[in-house]
Amino acid sequence: MTERHERCEIEVVIYPENKPLKVDIDCPSISVRELLKVLEETGIPRDYYAIATEGRILSQEENVQAGARVLLLPLVMGG
Amino acid sequence: MGGFIGRILDIDLTSRTYKIHSTKEEWVKLYSMMGYAIRLLYEEVRRKGMIDPLGSENTLIIVAGPLVGTYLSGSKTAFVSISPLTGYLGKSMMAGSFGTMIKRSGFDGIVLRGVSTTPVYISIVNGAVEIRSADHLWGKKTSETFKVIEEEIGVKNLKIAAIGPAGEKLCRFACIVSNEYRVAGRTGIGAVMGSKKVKAIAVYGESTIEVADKRSLSDLVRKHGEACLKSPRANALKSYGTAGGLVTYVLDGNVPIKNWSRGVFEDQDPAKIKITGQVMQQIYKSRGKSCGTEVPCVIQCHKEVYVDGTWVKHPEFETLALMGTNLLINDPGALITINRACDELGLDTISTGAVIGWAMECYERGYISKNDVGFELKWGDVDAVLNLINMIAYREGIGSILAEGVARACKNIHPNTCDFAPHVKGLEVPAHHPRRYYTIGLVYATSNIGASHLQGMTFLLERGVALLPEYGVEEPPKSLEDKVRSVIITQNLCNFLDSVGMCKFPVFGVIDFDHVAKVYSAVTGYAVDKDEVMKIGERVWYLERLLNLNLGLKVVEDRLPSRFSEEPLNEGPVRGSVCPIGDMLKLFYEYRKLDKKSGYPEPAKLKELELDTGLQ
Numbered sequence: 001m002t003e004r005h006e007r008c009e010i011e012v013v014i015y016p017e018n019k020p021l022k023v024d025i026d027c028p029s030i031s032v033r034e035l036l037k038v039l040e041e042t043g044i045p046r047d048y049y050a051i052a053t054e055g056r057i058l059s060q061e062e063n064v065q066a067g068a069r070v071l072l073l074p075l076v077m078g079g
Numbered sequence: 080m081g082g083f084i085g086r087i088l089d090i091d092l093t094s095r096t097y098k099i100h101s102t103k104e105e106w107v108k109l110y111s112m113m114g115y116a117i118r119l120l121y122e123e124v125r126r127k128g129m130i131d132p133l134g135s136e137n138t139l140i141i142v143a144g145p146l147v148g149t150y151l152s153g154s155k156t157a158f159v160s161i162s163p164l165t166g167y168l169g170k171s172m173m174a175g176s177f178g179t180m181i182k183r184s185g186f187d188g189i190v191l192r193g194v195s196t197t198p199v200y201i202s203i204v205n206g207a208v209e210i211r212s213a214d215h216l217w218g219k220k221t222s223e224t225f226k227v228i229e230e231e232i233g234v235k236n237l238k239i240a241a242i243g244p245a246g247e248k249l250c251r252f253a254c255i256v257s258n259e260y261r262v263a264g265r266t267g268i269g270a271v272m273g274s275k276k277v278k279a280i281a282v283y284g285e286s287t288i289e290v291a292d293k294r295s296l297s298d299l300v301r302k303h304g305e306a307c308l309k310s311p312r313a314n315a316l317k318s319y320g321t322a323g324g325l326v327t328y329v330l331d332g333n334v335p336i337k338n339w340s341r342g343v344f345e346d347q348d349p350a351k352i353k354i355t356g357q358v359m360q361q362i363y364k365s366r367g368k369s370c371g372t373e374v375p376c377v378i379q380c381h382k383e384v385y386v387d388g389t390w391v392k393h394p395e396f397e398t399l400a401l402m403g404t405n406l407l408i409n410d411p412g413a414l415i416t417i418n419r420a421c422d423e424l425g426l427d428t429i430s431t432g433a434v435i436g437w438a439m440e441c442y443e444r445g446y447i448s449k450n451d452v453g454f455e456l457k458w459g460d461v462d463a464v465l466n467l468i469n470m471i472a473y474r475e476g477i478g479s480i481l482a483e484g485v486a487r488a489c490k491n492i493h494p495n496t497c498d499f500a501p502h503v504k505g506l507e508v509p510a511h512h513p514r515r516y517y518t519i520g521l522v523y524a525t526s527n528i529g530a531s532h533l534q535g536m537t538f539l540l541e542r543g544v545a546l547l548p549e550y551g552v553e554e555p556p557k558s559l560e561d562k563v564r565s566v567i568i569t570q571n572l573c574n575f576l577d578s579v580g581m582c583k584f585p586v587f588g589v590i591d592f593d594h595v596a597k598v599y600s601a602v603t604g605y606a607v608d609k610d611e612v613m614k615i616g617e618r619v620w621y622l623e624r625l626l627n628l629n630l631g632l633k634v635v636e637d638r639l640p641s642r643f644s645e646e647p648l649n650e651g652p653v654r655g656s657v658c659p660i661g662d663m664l665k666l667f668y669e670y671r672k673l674d675k676k677s678g679y680p681e682p683a684k685l686k687e688l689e690l691d692t693g694l695q
Contacts, residue, residue, distance in 0.1 A: 015349055015357065016349075045311040050327060050330075052330045056332065057327070057330045057331045071330075073327045073330065074311075074315045075542060076312070076315040076319060076321070077315075077544050077545075077588070078323070
């Protein structure tokens with residue numbers, strides 16, 4: 001029997017344009033690692049971006065809750 | 080020996096004479112070119128004993144490695160001397176075309192000895208050397224100096240490296256600025272040049288720099304260029320320069336805020352942070368270019384903004400952090416002005432920002448007063464910062480104390496203020512945060528020049544954007560053991576890149592060191608692989624260490640300011656975190672095979688690196 005997940009949504013705001021992007025996820029949350037994988041399908045290389053919310057960058061293991069609004073930042077990582 | 084010219088210009092400023100020596104091939108093979116300069120300095124120290132960095136016995140050595148002028152992003156000229164800040168090795172890398180012109184003019188490097196009695200500048204055009212009077216230039220800011228020298232020599236595309244008033248006044252963190260506005264910023268190299276009464280060095284040359292295997296090199300250039308174009312990290316640098324990293328670093332907890340005492344800047348709200356490369360490029364017309372007219376580069380991270388009818392240099396990340404978040408200034412226009420002021424006066428923006436941040440904390444805590452400064456010195460006050468920058472450069476009032484650097488100034492103001500003076504071995508701490516990236520704390524503590532992020536860019540590894548699988552670093556280091564190993568690996572690799580004159584940006588996270596080894600082989604004709612690349616870098620690190628030990632370095636100076644290891648922040652992304660520097664240092668000494676009491680490398684290690692003969 002196939003497990004069925006209720007679908008939820010989060011909003012990813014791309015810095016600096018502040019362009020919002022709606023992302024469908026399995027309820028109730030998605031890990032940052034998984035979210036970056038999803039975003040990679042839209043051409044955003046996962047190793048070079050970070051997800052931030054509430055003034056800090058989230059680790060790959062943390063979860064983003066459904067309905068959340070998070071920021072996508074480039075890892076420029078220069079000197 | 081492709082990539083090398085084979086000649087070194089050796090100028091005695093006291094007698095105003097010069098000699099030309101052959102470049103020693105044996106040293107070139109062992110150390111490449113920056114390491115060569117350090118070996119030369121080592122010989123000076125062994126001959127003379129302790130050296131006053133601002134005295135006539137100090138030597139300033141300027142060299143351009145084999146990749147300078149021969150390869151993509153081979154842009155780094157090394158300035159090496161005894162540092163007036165630390166009393167130990169001083170070195171700083173200047174990007175741009177200056178080194179290419181030294182080589183096209185017929186030299187691998189320039190050695191400056193002695194002291195001139197009156198101000199001079201040195202003109203080197205197609206190998207012809209002249210020591211000219213600089214009486215009329217003394218006191219001038221850098222842009223005016225460039226203009227006058229360009230007119231006097233009258234050669235198009237002349238490359239000039241000059242000091243500003245700060246170097247003349249022997250400010251211990253004065254830098255050397257090129258007429259492409261690239262800077263040899265760190266360790267007070269500008270003060271050494273000022274102590275010798277050398278206002279500037281101007282070079283131009285048309286000679287071809289030969290390489291060993293042109294055909295292979297051309298293929299390697301093409302592959303590397305393609306890798307840069309495909310690399311997200313390189314493309315991010317291309318879009319915004321290093322300034323593009325600021326917003327991410329603020330949210331990552333990887334910047335100094337209020338002299339490292341706070342963890343929150345502008346409520347950590349990206350919409351409120353105005354000093355990021357991204358926002359500044361929305362406000363100002365901007366353009367990107369290579370760091371020098373003679374430097375082929377795909378990334379072109381050197382950014383300029385159009386202000387008041389002219390193109391001026393965009394502040395780099397380090398400047399935005401040390402002068403911006405550190406001093407609570409969130410005004411892009413102000414930071415452009417501050418950046419320009421420092422370039423004109425010849426001040427290192429990292430040390431200057433760190434010194435002012437410390438002075439502001441001294442003021443806030445009552446160690447210095449309005450009477451001492453001449454005005455209020457409050458966080459975020461742009462006018463106060465600009466005033467203080469001028470006072471430091473000209474050594475006016477309290478500026479003369481601050482021009483000594485935080486390590487000396489804190490002893491003068493009040494010993495208690497040394498507890499929050501951010502430096503290692505006397506060199507002020509740059510922007511990357513040891514509470515966030517523990518490895519950078521160890522890099523600062525064990526760098527041979529004091530606190531420098533460019534002596535091991537480990538934050539790239541910890542963040543996972545630049546792994547080194549060819550050296551066994553396949554994932555971001557998690558355990559302390561792996562973190563320490565990653566520091567040692569990157570210290571060695573950074574030393575190799577500096578020694579050959581290669582920029583670090585198109586390498587880490589862009590291309591592997593197998594490729595770099597092939598490039599080095601194609602340019603020089605020495606067949607090396609990635610292991611030999613590591614060995615050259617490692618050898619240079621130990622040579623630097625031996626030099627410092629000969630200058631009196633003690634184990635206790637391999638340290639980190641206690642603020643990073645004993646004072647956790649109670650807010651922001653690094654809340655509660657302190658750098659476990661003690662544990663890391665123990666491992667570092669074990670892995671580097673350094674004696675725990677004396678700091679000396681074990682004899683077997685020196686033998687392995689061929690540093691056991693003719694040294695110590």
